[in-house]
Amino acid sequence: MPLPVPALPEGVDPAWLPPAAFRAVGGRRTLIRGSGPLVETVHGEVAEACRRFGGRVVREARPDGATYDLVLGLGADDLGDEGFSCARADGTTTVTASGGRGLLYGLFHVVRLGEAAFTGGWARQTHRPALDLRMLDHWDNVAVHPVMGQVERGYAGGSLFWADGRARGDLERVRAYGRLLAACGINAVAVNNVNVHETEAHLLTDRIHEVAAIADVLRPYGVATHLSVSFAAPVVLGGLPTADPLDEAVRDWWGEATRRVYEAIPDFGGYVVKADSEGQPGPFAYGRSHAEGANMLAAALEPFGGTVHWRAFVYNHRQDWRDRTTDRARAAYDHFVPLDGEFAANAVLQVKHGPMDFQVREPVSPLIGAMPRTRLAVEVQATQEYTGQQRHVCWLGPMWSEVLRFRHEPEASVGERARGGLVAVSNAGDDPFWTGHPLAQANLYTFGRLAWRPDADPCEVLDEWIGLTFPEAPERLSDGLHAALDGSWRTYEKYTAPLGVGWMVQPGHHYGPSVDGYEYSPWGTYHFADRDGIGVDRSVASGTGYAGQYAKPWAELYESPDTCPDELLLFFHHVSYGHTLHSGKAVIQHIYDTHFEGVAEVEEARRVWAGLADLVEPGRHARVAERYEEQLRSAREWRDQINSYFFRKSGVPDERGRRIY
Amino acid sequence: MPLPVPALPEGVDPAWLPPAAFRAVGGRRTLIRGSGPLVETVHGEVAEACRRFGGRVVREARPDGATYDLVLGLGADDLGDEGFSCARADGTTTVTASGGRGLLYGLFHVVRLGEAAFTGGWARQTHRPALDLRMLDHWDNVAVHPVMGQVERGYAGGSLFWADGRARGDLERVRAYGRLLAACGINAVAVNNVNVHETEAHLLTDRIHEVAAIADVLRPYGVATHLSVSFAAPVVLGGLPTADPLDEAVRDWWGEATRRVYEAIPDFGGYVVKADSEGQPGPFAYGRSHAEGANMLAAALEPFGGTVHWRAFVYNHRQDWRDRTTDRARAAYDHFVPLDGEFAANAVLQVKHGPMDFQVREPVSPLIGAMPRTRLAVEVQATQEYTGQQRHVCWLGPMWSEVLRFRHEPEASVGERARGGLVAVSNAGDDPFWTGHPLAQANLYTFGRLAWRPDADPCEVLDEWIGLTFPEAPERLSDGLHAALDGSWRTYEKYTAPLGVGWMVQPGHHYGPSVDGYEYSPWGTYHFADRDGIGVDRSVASGTGYAGQYAKPWAELYESPDTCPDELLLFFHHVSYGHTLHSGKAVIQHIYDTHFEGVAEVEEARRVWAGLADLVEPGRHARVAERYEEQLRSAREWRDQINSYFFRKSGVPDERGRRIY
Incomplete structure (x- = not known):
């Protein structure tokens, strides 16, 4: 018996499996070969797609030699339980697996390919997970x-x-x-x-x-x-x-x-x-x-x-x-x-x-x-x-x-x-x-x-x-989503704790800034900022020796502030606020600049999202828009606390004279 | 009916009303005059004391003209509901009140006096609460x-x-x-x-x-x-x-x-x-x-x-x-x-x-x-x-x-x-x-x-x-208790936030130090410490104007750092770490000194308490001793966080070269 596709409770988002993602598969004639519980899962998926988009799915090839657009079947010998191979020739896309999980993964591979899975002809590809777990x-x-x-x-x-x-x-x-x-x-x-x-x-x-x-x-x-x-x-x-x-x-x-x-x-x-x-x-x-x-x-x-x-x-x-x-x-x-x-x-x-x-x-x-x-x-x-x-x-x-x-x-x-x-x-x-x-x-x-x-x-x-x-999204939407997400980790890094030093969050719940929140705590989480500089000396020569836990070349690279990558500098070294990064900037100016930049990037992302209102369903758009408001508020709070903290401590003014409290 | 004295649940401390506190009253012949619910309370108290210490209490003077050591009675005209007067003459201590509460307060006054209430003769005193509530x-x-x-x-x-x-x-x-x-x-x-x-x-x-x-x-x-x-x-x-x-x-x-x-x-x-x-x-x-x-x-x-x-x-x-x-x-x-x-x-x-x-x-x-x-x-x-x-x-x-x-x-x-x-x-x-x-x-x-x-x-x-x-406490105990308590507020002040600036506690639960814990918060609680100085300018001339909310002479006194009392200096003014207090010390040195002193005073108090073990009942002694351990741990934490924070920020070393982290 094909396993029915789960019914989402009212109002729950289908995430990356909206019905429309199955359009290409669902409009085809599909043959599924083999048996076992996961084959029934595959069958249920294809059947549901066909119900929606007018295709057909069978479990046994018809004796009249009918052809199929898609053949999903067990039978491969050497792909393990999770691997599958696929190819397209003579108008038929074939997915073969050794085990049920491989077949299911193969089906989702075809779903991801969409129309491309059924276009032209292409040689056999083999897919196996690099990691078993x-x-x-x-x-x-x-x-x-x-x-x-x-x-x-x-x-x-x-x-x-x-x-x-x-x-x-x-x-x-x-x-x-x-x-x-x-x-x-x-x-x-x-x-x-x-x-x-x-x-x-x-x-x-x-x-x-x-x-x-x-x-x-x-x-x-x-x-x-x-x-x-x-x-x-x-x-x-x-x-x-x-x-x-x-x-x-x-x-x-x-x-x-x-x-x-x-x-x-x-x-x-x-x-x-x-x-x-x-x-x-x-x-x-x-x-x-x-x-x-x-x-x-x-x-x-x-x-x-x-x-x-x-x-x-x-x-x-x-x-x-x-x-x-x-x-x-x-x-x-x-x-x-x-x-x-x-x-x-x-x-x-x-x-x-x-x-x-x-x-x-x-x-x-x-x-x-x-x-x-x-x-x-x-x-x-x-x-x-x-x-x-x-x-x-x-x-x-x-x-x-x-x-x-x-x-x-x-x-x-x-x-x-x-x-x-x-x-x-x-x-x-x-x-x-x-x-x-x-x-x-x-x-x-x-x-x-x-x-x-x-x-x-x-x-x-x-x-x-x-x-x-977002199946069938116009380019403006997919570009906008890509832009909103692609650089977001680096943006977040910019407006929070600088240069790999970490922490600086509110103790307990860990949301929002508190530069000294974990500085005098029992958790082993310090930045050691004083009026002259900041960072944790983890070198072998003068620090905790942590850098020596790496094999070469990393141990040598991390050992010296001259070779340590900028983004990890304060994780490995205590340096003065005037220390020049590989970027050419002084540490303190880097702190100011990245924090202003980070907030500007959030403002820009919010603007981009606002411009997509006509392309995203209203509930989802509103949820994201509302979170951007909070992100922006919080990013400004991070910027101002971090900048104020280091300005008060270092006494070094921002080269560009921006507002620091 | 006299109101029975409450029975304390097993293990509950009698606090400042241990039975022995009633020894002087309880050994006497007492006459209680008047009626009303609180007179019954007074009667119950005296009766319970007499039960313990062998005295007697009656509600009507015996017709034979017997004398009493203590006469507690309603009847005064002009003392309000809570006032009472008392005097001692001819071997009788007399407490007179206009209302029941006054009589009860009069009884507790006699209890506080103890034997002195029944010694010699003394003129009428009148007691009324300065505040009604x-x-x-x-x-x-x-x-x-x-x-x-x-x-x-x-x-x-x-x-x-x-x-x-x-x-x-x-x-x-x-x-x-x-x-x-x-x-x-x-x-x-x-x-x-x-x-x-x-x-x-x-x-x-x-x-x-x-x-x-x-x-x-x-x-x-x-x-x-x-x-x-x-x-x-x-x-x-x-x-x-x-x-x-x-x-x-x-x-x-x-x-x-x-x-x-x-x-x-x-x-x-x-x-x-x-x-x-x-x-x-x-x-x-x-x-x-x-x-x-x-x-x-x-x-x-x-x-x-x-x-x-x-x-x-x-x-x-x-x-x-x-x-x-x-x-x-x-x-x-x-x-x-x-x-x-x-x-x-x-x-x-x-x-x-x-x-x-x-x-x-x-x-x-x-x-x-x-x-x-x-x-x-x-x-x-x-x-x-x-x-x-x-x-x-x-x-x-x-x-x-x-x-x-x-x-x-x-x-x-x-x-x-x-x-x-x-x-x-x-x-x-x-x-x-x-x-x-x-x-x-x-x-x-x-x-x-x-x-x-x-x-x-x-x-x-x-x-x-x-x-x-601690009735009948030997002098060593009463002196020890007095010493432990008398200066304890100033000791606490010494090892916590300095010079009236306040806060510097862990947010939320408010226990233990966090110098910046409320510095970037929405609660209106700031110290504005930077590498040069600390304090909140609340002067009229250059600050928030709060000092002007006082009438003279306080408004003038608080307005200037020259006349503002040391202990409130940072509440009213932002000054440099080098600012000289009326004490002659620089602010930063005052911070270091008071924090070392505060901890030393807790150590001394703990020592004094330990020496009283033979005079205090074990449960109470142990409870206090255990809390002194925590107080000392916490006081050291305060000392070290505050001193480290200000040393890191000011760069000024302790004149006496003590350990700052």
């Missing part, structure tokens, strides 16, 4: 937290999965979410927050049926379900006196708990663990290493083919700001590099892309280049915690692309090293536009596509997203 | 707020009055609270938060019986009950389309609501209103003045003898920090002085003692000197929002005394001008020690005694509190 971590809580709300760092309403204290009864929207994820290549979701609170701990055991219900509706879209678990589960849930990973009873408890999980969800993906991090329990309490902790869970999962994703976000979050010898940036490397080679084959070390925490600009984590004998997953943050919280337009494609193309040594890029997958903290919630800011959908889509092909040109992905989301 | 405002919510907790700015547990969403069923502890208040002379309590949320709005109408239950148990201690009400009540509760104070239907609604309040509570004190302040509704919405708003409520209360306390805390809390022409300090004066003479006789304008918000050091509000034709109440804050949140010892007696003795013109002190009463935001809650920090009880007691006699020497009040709370 393309995952979203949802920091969703079942219970609503009185301060954090339901979704930690969520800016798109409540959770898609959980409502009223339990898994949603109506999972039709989760089905629609799974479909969107499949259409951009995402194949795994962790359905709860890595900070596992008391209620959520029970999802592992007595509430696993709720997770299973979610897994059931994601499965037809090739999306595997993972669960964040508490390292203390044997104590909290099992009543054991310890969670020591080398304790036999603890190991047995995890083994049994995991067996029951797989009873409920046979294709369960595995566990995500935040251990010994920001107050979460972990192996340190028992004098065990993180490899010992991770391997215990890996052993429990191994018989069932599951994986543990063990986060490397371990640092001292109760640091004394007076202590300049401790450098949070060093922490992940210092903790984990000594463990390289000790992790089990199904234990993936999940590393944030930068050494700090998803700032608008960070160097690439040196840990990613220093664990050749460990399966690594790289974690990025689609939810815009530090990048405007989906009130600001900040398309992160270029940042992620820079990270993924970065080469610690010439031999391998980050995208190649991420053998354990690419993971994003999701930016989606039960908001009608899925992501709060309608344009933030582009981040979710871009993440999926970059996870499939980390060396893709993000600009092409952006245009792909525009093409799908 | 001595009131506590409880910022207690019925419902627990997810962020603020139950008691806004409360640091002593939950509410004494409200639990589980309603008035406590067992009000025995509220009785005990009333008794403590009577013993220090407090005669009124507002039982709910001035920020009136939805649940609490209903106390005025359908939940007035809960307020009545509280009033019933406070009444025998001479404590009247007041209620904070929402100006929007006619809309929120009455379903009217407006709350316009000149609308007849609105006035009728208030009249009828008030009539019902008095039906439930015949001696109800009146309303407290925070209007047009920090988001609360008010008359501005209808184009009406605050006098019109207050007078409407006054009119509703007038037939029943009630009073409206209308808070003058009206300012723009959405100020743009870039706008230097707006000065929050000016706001109350600017709003209310034009209305002088327009308020009804039973409308009291309740003015915070300083122009900002209960900072550790502020000038006295100029408004207090500028409304001769208005009944004013002066509001202080016993709850230590900005003065250490009952984790730090900060005895506020000297600060309040300075305020009360301040004379805007030679003719009248603040204490004399506060014809509408003295009001404190309560620091009490359901904590076993009532006030979180056991030594913070001294603030509550001192407030009551200063409200009774604003020109009292606060040091004598402190010793009175020590004498009652």
Whole structure:
């Protein structure tokens, strides 16, 4: 039976799968060959498109030798479960896959191509994901937290999965979410927050049926379900006196708990663990290493083919700001590099892309280049915690692309090293536009596509997203959207913390500027600005030595302010306000200039958007327009606070005499 | 029937009424004359003391002409309801009052005197409260707020009055609270938060019986009950389309609501209103003045003898920090002085003692000197929002005394001008020690005694509190307690924001330092520190003109940095770090010195307290000792953040070369 396409609840935006995106496919005669659940998903998609656009779809070739415009079929031998190939000859476009997921991805490839899929003839292309795991971590809580709300760092309403204290009864929207994820290549979701609170701990055991219900509706879209678990589960849930990973009873408890999980969800993906991090329990309490902790869970999962994703976000979050010898940036490397080679084959070390925490600009984590004998997953943050919280337009494609193309040594890029997958903290919630800011959908889509092909040109992905989301858009609209999004990350960088130094946000909620907000805090997040200069000396020669965690040539490049790239200068060095950048500008003038420029760029983007009112449906246009107002207000606040702060501190006037308060 | 003394719940501290405080009274033969509810309260007190210490109490003189050690009786003609006189002659101490409250206050006077009340002979003294209203405002919510907790700015547990969403069923502890208040002379309590949320709005109408239950148990201690009400009540509760104070239907609604309040509570004190302040509704919405708003409520209360306390805390809390022409300090004066003479006789304008918000050091509000034709109440804050949140010892007696003795013109002190009463935001809650920090009880007691006699020497009040709370304490203990408390306000001032500039606290919860925490905020709270200097120019000549709100000689004194008192210099002037204080020190060196001194003083106080372990009961000693640890940690944090901030900004090294980070 073909799987019906999910019915979107009234008022929910179809995102990058509006019906019109299926026009080319839906007007054709299509043959689908093969069997299995995902083939039924493919059939349902094509059938729905044909219903709308007048085409036809069959499952068996007619004996009379009728020809088809599109043939989607299983049968390829060597493409893995997710790969597909396609070609067009003699008026027929053929997609062949080895497995159901490959066929579904092939269908969405044809959808993306649109009319081009059915034009002329073209040679066989083969597509396979570069990374096996393309995952979203949802920091969703079942219970609503009185301060954090339901979704930690969520800016798109409540959770898609959980409502009223339990898994949603109506999972039709989760089905629609799974479909969107499949259409951009995402194949795994962790359905709860890595900070596992008391209620959520029970999802592992007595509430696993709720997770299973979610897994059931994601499965037809090739999306595997993972669960964040508490390292203390044997104590909290099992009543054991310890969670020591080398304790036999603890190991047995995890083994049994995991067996029951797989009873409920046979294709369960595995566990995500935040251990010994920001107050979460972990192996340190028992004098065990993180490899010992991770391997215990890996052993429990191994018989069932599951994986543990063990986060490397371990640092001292109760640091004394007076202590300049401790450098949070060093922490992940210092903790984990000594463990390289000790992790089990199904234990993936999940590393944030930068050494700090998803700032608008960070160097690439040196840990990613220093664990050749460990399966690594790289974690990025689609939810815009530090990048405007989906009130600001900040398309992160270029940042992620820079990270993924970065080469610690010439031999391998980050995208190649991420053998354990690419993971994003999701930016989606039960908001009608899925992501709060309608344009933030582009981040979710871009993440999926970059996870499939980390060396893709993000600009092409952006245009792909525009093409799908606004099918048949006139050039003025697609150009306008491209302009609004393309440079938005650099714009955001301009009006916020300068030159890679990071932070300067309001403590707690992290929205809006507070230059000293994290300066005297226990979080390890400092800029050390005084009347003479600013920045953190992380050189080996005179600083914390962080620069030495990189292999050459990066260690040498970052070591000296003369060779360090401008955009990371204050991350690596403390320099005077008069220090001349490679750009030729003094640091202080750079601060002033970029902050004025950033605001001007937001003003321009707002103007461009206003000019598109006739081309965008009113609800979406209004939502974006209203967020531009807030972005502009906030950008001006950033500009004025940052400029005033540094003018008051440095006493250096703006060369151009602009207004600083 | 004598009223039984309240039974304290297990583990609750008796504060300044431990049984031993009644030893002198309890060992005597006492005659009580007169009748009425409060005479029964007096009888119950004496009876309980006699039960413990072997004395006797009777209500009618024996016909055989027996003599008594103590005669407490109604009968004086001219002392008002609260005054009393006392004398001792021929071996009998006589207390005479015109009303029941006076008699109760007279009894507590004898208790305070202890053995001295029964020693020798002494001439008649007459005692009357200088202020008719001595009131506590409880910022207690019925419902627990997810962020603020139950008691806004409360640091002593939950509410004494409200639990589980309603008035406590067992009000025995509220009785005990009333008794403590009577013993220090407090005669009124507002039982709910001035920020009136939805649940609490209903106390005025359908939940007035809960307020009545509280009033019933406070009444025998001479404590009247007041209620904070929402100006929007006619809309929120009455379903009217407006709350316009000149609308007849609105006035009728208030009249009828008030009539019902008095039906439930015949001696109800009146309303407290925070209007047009920090988001609360008010008359501005209808184009009406605050006098019109207050007078409407006054009119509703007038037939029943009630009073409206209308808070003058009206300012723009959405100020743009870039706008230097707006000065929050000016706001109350600017709003209310034009209305002088327009308020009804039973409308009291309740003015915070300083122009900002209960900072550790502020000038006295100029408004207090500028409304001769208005009944004013002066509001202080016993709850230590900005003065250490009952984790730090900060005895506020000297600060309040300075305020009360301040004379805007030679003719009248603040204490004399506060014809509408003295009001404190309560620091009490359901904590076993009532006030979180056991030594913070001294603030509550001192407030009551200063409200009774604003020109009292606060040091004598402190010793009175020590004498009652620690009866029969050896000199080492009373000296130690005196030392710990006496200078604690100045110590706190030393290690926090310097020279009257205020703020520099963590936004939101207001605990701990953040020098720039309120610098770029909408709250009107700035220090304007740059690399050259610091302070707010509030002079008439070059600043906001706030200094001109004072009458001479203060306007002239504050106008110039040469004559402005050191401790307020940065409140009134922006000066360079090198500016020489009257003390002879440069501002920057003063900052360093006071911050090192403040911490040293906390270290010394902690040491003194540790040395008293053998003289204080262990639970109380441990609680205080533990809070000293936190106070010291926090004081060091203040010292280091403030010193580092100003060293980084000014570049001026400490003359004495001490460690600055």
